Amino acid sequence: MNEREALERHPFAAGLSDPQISALLPCARRVRYRAGAVIFREGAAATSLYLIITGGVALEQHVPGKGDLALESLGPGDLLGLSWIFPGGHWLLTARATTDTDALELNARDVLQRMDLDPALGFALSKHLVAQLCQRLERVRLQRLDVYRAPK
Amino acid sequence: MNTAGPMTPRPVVVRNIHIESDDVVTLDLATESEAWSFQPGQFNMLYAFGVGEVPVSMSGDPSQTDRLVHTIRSVGAVTEALCRTPLGGVVGLRGPFGTPWPMDTVRGRDLVVVAGGLGLAPLRPVLYDVLRYRSDYGRISLLAGARTPEDLLFKREVERWKQQAAIDVHLSVDRAPAGWNGQVGVVTSLLSSIDISAQTVAFVCGPEVMMRFTVRELQRRRVPAERIYLSMERNMKCAVGFCGHCQLGPSFVCKDGPIFRYEQLKSLFWLPEI
Numbered sequence: 419m420n421e422r423e424a425l426e427r428h429p430f431a432a433g434l435s436d437p438q439i440s441a442l443l444p445c446a447r448r449v450r451y452r453a454g455a456v457i458f459r460e461g462a463a464a465t466s467l468y469l470i471i472t473g474g475v476a477l478e479q480h481v482p483g484k485g486d487l488a489l490e491s492l493g494p495g496d497l498l499g500l501s502w503i504f505p506g507g508h509w510l511l512t513a514r515a516t517t518d519t520d521a522l523e524l525n526a527r528d529v530l531q532r533m534d535l536d537p538a539l540g541f542a543l544s545k546h547l548v549a550q551l552c553q554r555l556e557r558v559r560l561q562r563l564d565v566y567r568a569p570k
Numbered sequence: 571m572n573t574a575g576p577m578t579p580r581p582v583v584v585r586n587i588h589i590e591s592d593d594v595v596t597l598d599l600a601t602e603s604e605a606w607s608f609q610p611g612q613f614n615m616l617y618a619f620g621v622g623e624v625p626v627s628m629s630g631d632p633s634q635t636d637r638l639v640h641t642i643r644s645v646g647a648v649t650e651a652l653c654r655t656p657l658g659g660v661v662g663l664r665g666p667f668g669t670p671w672p673m674d675t676v677r678g679r680d681l682v683v684v685a686g687g688l689g690l691a692p693l694r695p696v697l698y699d700v701l702r703y704r705s706d707y708g709r710i711s712l713l714a715g716a717r718t719p720e721d722l723l724f725k726r727e728v729e730r731w732k733q734q735a736a737i738d739v740h741l742s743v744d745r746a747p748a749g750w751n752g753q754v755g756v757v758t759s760l761l762s763s764i765d766i767s768a769q770t771v772a773f774v775c776g777p778e779v780m781m782r783f784t785v786r787e788l789q790r791r792r793v794p795a796e797r798i799y800l801s802m803e804r805n806m807k808c809a810v811g812f813c814g815h816c817q818l819g820p821s822f823v824c825k826d827g828p829i830f831r832y833e834q835l836k837s838l839f840w841l842p843e844i
């Protein structure tokens with residue numbers, strides 16, 4: 419699968435026209451991480467977004483007194499990284515590959531620029547972003563309910 | 571064979587105890603000679619003498635007739651007393667009661683088993699049955715969620731199923747230390763990692779909130795209401811449809827359930843305090 423096919427098949431680019439895919443393609447590069455590798459670290463500048471193709475990624479946070487905690491796992495079809503949406507943002511979490519992971523890394527500044535230049539592309543990507551956010555919010559809500567806790 | 575009436579507990583001896591986690595144990599119960607039979611999804615009323623009686627699902631292999639296996643979480647007076655029963659101790663037992671998981675409906679089809687927390691216990695007999703008659707079924711996926719990696723039930727066995735690859739096993743926990751290589755997140759998020767065919771049947775058991783989220787996700791994946799089955803829990807007294815204690819709308823969970831087709835529950839499932 420080449421970069422174009424990988425982008426076309428990823429839910430983040432679902433429904434985009436050929437010219438829109440072509441416009442995004444120069445922002446993307448294929449990246450591979452070995453199991454255990456850190457993809458980005460909490461506190462670092464958020465300059466990319468990642469479209470996971472295969473493998474798995476854990477989002478971790480350092481909690482003083484508790485050590486590093488894994489908060490969420492992402493897998494194929496997921497969008498890794500949200501802090502890039504607002505320029506100047508920093509990663510709030512550390513992302514670590516849990517298995518060998520294949521992804522497309524997109525340069526955030528270039529993507530945002532293209533979204534501004536082509537409002538139809540901007541709207542389409544924003545809809546996918548909102549869909550991802552809603553899905554993740556629903557998961558977090560259920561996680562917060564802590565439904566498996568003993569009723570005592 | 572049970573010659574006593576359905577309201578009379580029979581004494582059974584604790585033959586084996588397996589500590590699953592801080593507050594969950596699995597007890598093997600048996601008598602000298604009795605042969606037991608049950609269908610996956612059914613439950614017994616277990617009586618801790620002098621304390622009380624509660625419904626507990628069978629969690630063992632339906633083909634093993636020399637014992638009954640129950641996995642119990644200590645949440646209150648009765649379950650705590652049952653969990654503390656020593657090896658060789660005696661408890662009272664009535665059953666089996668209730669409707670089973672519809673194994674016949676699944677034959678020849680794909681099955682997705684979604685278990686949250688202790689919900690894996692009533693589903694384990696399904697997996698034993700499936701493994702025993704593996705060629706009768708299509709693709710089998712087990713999606714199991716727990717609070718932390720330590721709380722995952724039947725760890726060794728689940729790991730073995732994973733290695734054997736006869737079942738497609740996906741595990742997820744709500745929280746974990748960094749370095750845990752499994753999935754972190756709610757069990758419903760695992761549904762996106764499996765294939766769902768036009769013939770897929772889903773069996774779901776866990777806390778009711780988790781089942782609501784799961785049903786929503788299954789429906790999003792186009793599994794129709796008539797192919798989603800849920801195991802419901804309500805407090806019980808008689809377990810044979812006399813007392814009405816376990817009423818759920820027009821049904822009694824003890825005799826019309828605990829396994830229901832989602833289609834039967836649809837109108838009640840989203841109502842609070844039903």
Ligand SMILES: Cc1cc2nc3c(=O)[nH]c(=O)nc-3n(C[C@H](O)[C@H](O)[C@H](O)COP(=O)(O)OP(=O)(O)OC[C@H]3O[C@@H](n4cnc5c(N)ncnc54)[C@H](O)[C@@H]3O)c2cc1C
Nearest residue numbers: 569624625626627641642643645646647648649803804828
């Ligand atoms: C059909 C059926 C099958 C069951 N299978 C199992 C099983 O395999 N293993 C197992 O450990 N338990 C199972 N249960 C639940 C078990 O019956 C209850 O945990 C038990 O009745 C609690 O009694 P108790 O006296 O220990 O606690 P109580 O003093 O009655 O309750 C203690 C606390 O637990 C809460 N509680 C009670 N029952 C439930 C429940 N069903 N779900 C969630 N919270 C509850 C109460 O609200 C209270 O906060 C099943 C229930 C049903 C109806």
Ligand code: FES
Nearest residue numbers: 807809813814824
């Ligand atoms: S427990 Fe008595 S009717 Fe169900």
